[in-house]
Amino acid sequence: MADETILLGAVAYDAKVVPIWEGIREHFRGQHVPMDFCLFSNYERQVESLLAGHIDIAWNTPLAHVRVKRRTQGKSLSLGMRDSDRDFKARIVVRKDAGIKSLPDLHGKTLAVGSRDSTQARILPLHFLRAQGVDLSSVKLLPFDTDVGKHGDTGTSELDVLKALHEGRAQAGAVGDLIWVLEQAAGRVDTGKLQVLWTTPGFDHCMFDALPGANAAKLEAFKRGLFAMKWENPAHRRILELEGLKEWLPPREEGYASLTAALDEQGGW
Amino acid sequence: MTNAAIAIDTGDLPFGGGMLALVRPALDLLEPGGVLAVLTRQSHAIDELGTWCKVERHELLEATADQGGATRILLRKGSFGAPRGAIEDNLDLKPHGGRIEAADMLAAVPFAPSADPGTGFAPRGARVEPGGPVYPCTINDLAHAAPPDVAQLYDQAVSAQWNADTDIEWARIKPLPRPLQRALGQVFTFLAENELSALYVPSRFIARLHPHYVETAQFLATQMADEARHIDVFLKRARVGGGGVGISHATTSASLHSLLTLEDFTEAAFLLSVLGEGTFLDLLRYIEMHAPDEVTADIVRRARADETRHVHFGMSHVKHALSHDHTMYARLEAAVRKRSATLAGAGGVPYAVQDSLTILAAGGTDPAAVAKGHSAFRELMEVMHENRVKRLLNAGFSPAQAQTLSDLHTPNFM
Numbered sequence: 001m002a003d004e005t006i007l008l009g010a011v012a013y014d015a016k017v018v019p020i021w022e023g024i025r026e027h028f029r030g031q032h033v034p035m036d037f038c039l040f041s042n043y044e045r046q047v048e049s050l051l052a053g054h055i056d057i058a059w060n061t062p063l064a065h066v067r068v069k070r071r072t073q074g075k076s077l078s079l080g081m082r083d084s085d086r087d088f089k090a091r092i093v094v095r096k097d098a099g100i101k102s103l104p105d106l107h108g109k110t111l112a113v114g115s116r117d118s119t120q121a122r123i124l125p126l127h128f129l130r131a132q133g134v135d136l137s138s139v140k141l142l143p144f145d146t147d148v149g150k151h152g153d154t155g156t157s158e159l160d161v162l163k164a165l166h167e168g169r170a171q172a173g174a175v176g177d178l179i180w181v182l183e184q185a186a187g188r189v190d191t192g193k194l195q196v197l198w199t200t201p202g203f204d205h206c207m208f209d210a211l212p213g214a215n216a217a218k219l220e221a222f223k224r225g226l227f228a229m230k231w232e233n234p235a236h237r238r239i240l241e242l243e244g245l246k247e248w249l250p251p252r253e254e255g256y257a258s259l260t261a262a263l264d265e266q267g268g269w
Numbered sequence: 270m271t272n273a274a275i276a277i278d279t280g281d282l283p284f285g286g287g288m289l290a291l292v293r294p295a296l297d298l299l300e301p302g303g304v305l306a307v308l309t310r311q312s313h314a315i316d317e318l319g320t321w322c323k324v325e326r327h328e329l330l331e332a333t334a335d336q337g338g339a340t341r342i343l344l345r346k347g348s349f350g351a352p353r354g355a356i357e358d359n360l361d362l363k364p365h366g367g368r369i370e371a372a373d374m375l376a377a378v379p380f381a382p383s384a385d386p387g388t389g390f391a392p393r394g395a396r397v398e399p400g401g402p403v404y405p406c407t408i409n410d411l412a413h414a415a416p417p418d419v420a421q422l423y424d425q426a427v428s429a430q431w432n433a434d435t436d437i438e439w440a441r442i443k444p445l446p447r448p449l450q451r452a453l454g455q456v457f458t459f460l461a462e463n464e465l466s467a468l469y470v471p472s473r474f475i476a477r478l479h480p481h482y483v484e485t486a487q488f489l490a491t492q493m494a495d496e497a498r499h500i501d502v503f504l505k506r507a508r509v510g511g512g513g514v515g516i517s518h519a520t521t522s523a524s525l526h527s528l529l530t531l532e533d534f535t536e537a538a539f540l541l542s543v544l545g546e547g548t549f550l551d552l553l554r555y556i557e558m559h560a561p562d563e564v565t566a567d568i569v570r571r572a573r574a575d576e577t578r579h580v581h582f583g584m585s586h587v588k589h590a591l592s593h594d595h596t597m598y599a600r601l602e603a604a605v606r607k608r609s610a611t612l613a614g615a616g617g618v619p620y621a622v623q624d625s626l627t628i629l630a631a632g633g634t635d636p637a638a639v640a641k642g643h644s645a646f647r648e649l650m651e652v653m654h655e656n657r658v659k660r661l662l663n664a665g666f667s668p669a670q671a672q673t674l675s676d677l678h679t680p681n682f683m
């Protein structure tokens with residue numbers, strides 16, 4: 001008899017990943033949905049494990065998601081995402097004293113960017129800047145390749161970008177909208193020094209992925225359990241807060257078109 | 270709170286450089302669904318406010334150009350995480366005669382009939398953000414948590430505090446004959462041991478009491494400070510003049526152990542304060558009456574004034590609980606019977622306590638005086654019983670119940 005337990009993969013980008021998935025597993029148990037998880041240290045191995053059928057579902061970054069889509073010829077199944085994964089943007093933040101008033105002013109300046117596998121702090125900002133006519137060969141990049149393999153999940157490289165901007169090691173920097181706004185809301189940005197130059201178009205973030213041939217009953221049970229989590233429930237809220245969402249939402253694909261284009265252009269597959 | 274729109278002007282404040290410090294408090298004044306109009310001259314702030322609204326689950330309705338290069342943003346407050354409860358905005362606590370008593374505060378922000386353990390340590394009247402943990406408090410209803418005069422008793426307790434170091438005229442104590450000195454040491458040893466239980470027993474209930482009824486915790490804190498002082502002053506008196514501390518009896522230990530293991534706040538108030546501390550009032554009066562010197566009389570007089578307040582609180586608590594919950598009579602009676610069964614075979618008043626109280630009343634060891642001391646001690650037992658019966662009647666027990674419960678009371682007095 002086949003194991004009914006849904007095996008989910010997630011990347012351990014932070015110690016909180018353990019209480020998050022322990023909490024979700026507990027919630028699923030209450031919903032009579034057997035679920036277990038295994039943690040990977042990087043998204044590359046998680047993607048390979050999903051493709052090899054070792055896990056049923058992968059909780060993927062956008063980069064891992066589009067790679068799974070490509071590797072399955074577009075047939076992989078998308079199960080759900082966080083409310084906070086939709087309409088993500090990236091910001092080009094500049095020092096007020098750098099004299100950068102428009103995108104062409106970036107030429108000849110230092111642009112701090114996040115990890116090479118960070119969608120929001122590197123891949124898409126560079127893609128969108130190029131689309132806006134910025135000649136990237138005449139911009140000096142200051143990359144922060146921290147936590148490679150985690151696809152920018154830790155946010156460390158974005159905090160590095162902000163730090164470099166505050167300290168004047170870069171005149172401009174690319175950060176995700178969420179980090180930029182949350183750092184401000186927490187009072188950690190000196191708005192006397194930094195300001196937004198430009199905001200990228202929207203794109204979508206993480207996704208639960210499964211293979212096209214996956215056990216349909218398992219996937220249905222997973223979605224039922226997932227969408228039963230409510231912010232108003234204190235036990236759920238603790239987990240949702242840790243995972244950075246208020247509500248799980250159904251999937252949508254159109255938010256990943258720009259990333260696919262960026263990977264084609266940058267040879268990032 | 271209001272559903273009407275509120276408008277604020279954030280000038281050219283950046284989003285993370287002051288704008289939020291105006292936006293967040295304004296949103297706090299609105300009910301979920303209420304609309305906030307924000308006027309800003311910061312072009313990027315509009316977009317940043319949009320992201321922030323998404324994170325916080327507010328809705329950015331529209332952003333329109335206003336006159337003079339400003340933008341008018343309309344936000345609809347979301348319901349996620351909105352603190353629950355009414356805004357306290359018409360409460361202006363006024364001093365009377367220059368004073369603000371805890372009772373004034375309670376009158377202004379009265380107790381609710383019951384409290385939600387999910388509000389934790391939120392002060393009464395605070396709006397509580399949902400999603401906090403459930404606290405392990407088990408005394409969550411007014412009937413069992415707080416009698417009506419608790420704040421007045423707390424006010425009285427605070428102004429009646431005294432100092433066992435500087436308020437007692439220690440230097441005026443004169444040497445006593447050795448047997449009397451020893452008897453005095455034994456009496457105060459016994460008092461201190463009982464005071465220790467009176468310090469520990471209330472402490473067990475503070476953490477179980479819902480913080481909504483904080484005045485009860487505050488009163489218990491004063492009671493514990495009183496007991497701490499009594500332990501201090503009694504042990505000092507035992508040792509000044511060389512009487513020394515005496516014997517701790519197994520009966521006393523068993524009796525006090527049976528108080529410490531109580532799990533119900535009202536049962537504990539009944540057994541400790543109404544019956545135990547009530548009986549101690551007569552004991553302290555006896556010691557005062559037979560005190561060998563004025564300083565010793567002063568010490569027990571001060572302690573008795575404090576104990577009177579503890580008994581008063583215990584009576585108020587028990588009567589309040591009884592008036593809301595008639596099953597309490599049977600429960601309290603059962604508690605007395607159960608304790609009595611635990612103490613069965615413990616014998617009478619511990620011998621060292623009996624003898625020291627006799628010698629104290631005799632003022633020495635002269636046989637004729639000891640005979641009188643013995644009668645005084647027997648009389649004390651009578652007075653204690655009569656007064657216990659009166660307190661039980663006052664609490665609403667029938668005369669027959671009062672007689673039985675008083676008879677079943679511990680030979681240890683407390």
Ligand SMILES: [Fe+2]
Nearest residue numbers: 464467496499
């Ligand atoms: Fe006391």
Ligand SMILES: [Fe+2]
Nearest residue numbers: 467546576579
């Ligand atoms: Fe007391």
